Amino acid sequence: MTDLLVAPEDMAFREEIRDFVATHLEPETRRKVSLGMPLQREDFLTWQRSLHAKGWVAPAWPAEHGGPGWTARQRLIADEEFFRLHTPPLPGFGFKMIGPILMRFGTPAQQARFLPRILSGEDWWCQGFSEPGAGSDLASLRTRAVRVDGGWKVNGTKTWTTYAQYANWIFCLVRTDPEVKKQRGISMMLIDMASPGLTRRPIRLMDGTEEVNEIFLEDVFVPDDLVVGEVNQGWTYAKALLEHERLGIGGIGRSKHLLGRLEEMATASGRGDDPTIRKRLTEIGIDIMAVESTTMRLLAASERGTQLGAETSLLKIRGTEIQQALTELALEIAGADALPDRESGQGQAPFEAVVFQFLNWRKLSIYGGSNEIQRSILARQVLGL
Amino acid sequence: MIRFDAPSEEALLLKDTAMRFIADNYGLEKRAAMLAKPADAVPAHWTEMAELGWLAAPLPEACGGLGLSPTDVLPLLEVLGAGLILEPVSPAILGCAATIAAALPAETAADLLEAMLAGERIEVLATGGASATAPAVTATWTSGSWTLSGKAPMVVGGAAADIVWAVARVDDALGLFRVPADAVALTGFRLFDGQTAATVDFDGVSCTEDQLFPMDDTALVRGTEMALLARLAEALGLIEALYRTTLDYVKLREQFGRPIGAFQSVQHRMADMFIHCEEVRSMVQLAAEAMDGAPADLRRQVHAATWVKLVDNGRAVLRDAVQLHGGMGMTDELIVGHMVKRLLMLIQSGGSREDWLSAAAPSLHNSREAEALHA
Known part of the structure; x- marks a missing residue:
């Protein structure tokens, strides 16, 4: 299937990716990724530095800002290969979120200061959007910034901040004008995690990890030159992200990677030929094929000049549904072999992380705009309801 | 590619x-x-x-x-x-x-x-057997002519046919007999969606040497795949038409003082219908391009996967199209019911979903992918 969708001229490109991964990915990191185990800061950063040295770390960035100048098609191929070859999925808060926002709306000084450090890994960005009272209804956020001499004083709480423990910068949406319609009074600010008044509380999840955090801001000072674009335009900037590089959100590589692991699990459990398991694997394989061919069809349309809009939400919805179905099938295959705690040392390969991944991947249909929100976006923006 | x-x-x-x-x-x-x-x-x-x-x-x-x-x-x-x-x-x-x-x-x-x-005749193909390469009709050579035996129970489009081409087993090979409709026992009837079909009984039909044309498996496969693609394309057209008709309806139909499309449960259902359509469109296009762009085994697998997707998504769309039209969706007076029957007929014509699922399975273990996974 994949071979059918790769042009002869892109075969060499794919080989280049494979060769690079084969020589640069640490075996221990590969093992952890292949088992779906949690990754540490250094696991990500070591891989990031290898990619950076090669010039591949930010596939979607334009060459002038240090991107590799790949086509959208090459980006999809690279994305799939990286997943399939068990490389660490680098968090996108720098590359996919604040980086592109700064390229489009930031000052030249902000771009010069921050963009190179995103590529190198010197800066690790986290995202301060959600709040305890503002999740899907993000525009009702209440973190407040008030004018002070030379900048702003910020008070409030941010939550679900992924990998804040590794981050030295956070980009936040804050309310700068409480008098106007809720979307209009929001600004985007760049905040140093070492700022006085900023504290962090890790949130322990049911899967045992602490990958998300709460961030408390008490009279945190943000100088004027760290406001992105214009004051009160933050909502517009955050929404613009929706138009940026969305073809990859189906996570084809991620799904294929897990489908391959399930094949191994089925064999390991002695149920490789069980017709019920085979049937489910085939059904999910077909579902992946449908998302992959839809991705390629939309890509072809965009290469012909069609502006893609909210229809890419369907890739997020179906992609995450498939991935969650895969984690459920993994539970089915593992059965009671999944019982030992991940930290107990008593888990049986390859089932050690099956429960962990099932629990952890509940997040896929919640974050980045829950699947319910994505369906509402489709209904409103594509169907005109 | x-x-x-x-x-x-x-x-x-x-x-x-x-x-x-x-x-x-x-x-x-x-x-x-x-x-x-x-x-x-x-x-x-x-x-x-x-x-x-x-x-x-x-x-x-x-x-x-x-x-x-x-x-x-x-x-x-x-x-x-x-x-x-x-x-x-x-x-x-x-x-x-x-x-x-x-x-x-x-x-x-x-x-x-x-x-x-030129539109002067209708000609159809009778295959009939358990599979295309095991036809229902057999030909035997006796005293200077061919005698056919066997019955094709479901020749779609055959009710008004002028010529019925029979795929027949001739010794150890396949052959194609060109038989005028008035030479066979042909019983026309309608399918549940209104299209016509025929039962064609070839027993005792006598054919001359020049009514027999040689045919190999490849030709039969090509024809079978083109016919499959036609059904996939028609089904895609129907799925999309049901989606658009239903979308128009939920924008117009008012209950509780507003269009039913203003309710979130309806919106999400419509979003799913849109997703189902888009997936089928991608797969059918993939199946069409595979006709000339993929080796035989991979092509078969892609076609089988596409059919499974059609069955799953097609059934979901026809269910929701009726549901969202409410009672009106069940009447004979709206186009919806007619579309539902045609789509259901196409889906049923493919036989068992399980068989298609088995046929699709190897595509997921294409050697290249397996090699990468275990690299």
């Missing part, structure tokens, strides 16, 4: 003409009048369809066709599916004529197909 190219100008032109023709000739009342006629009546618009180029479109130019690629035939077939036509375009052209074009030398095929492409 599959590129998801846009359809050609020619393909879009055919589609536009078809949409106009359907709008003018296939209103519910006109269609009801056609359905009131006996199953074996000559269908109303066969000659016009020939004149419009629909019959010639998918066939090679050397055989008198227009030479459109499988991908470029999709838009026309989608319109014909959604338009609920009662003429047997898909079975006669993509099932029968495509097989003849693949089996016989171009000149012979051109001669034999000329009358059908």
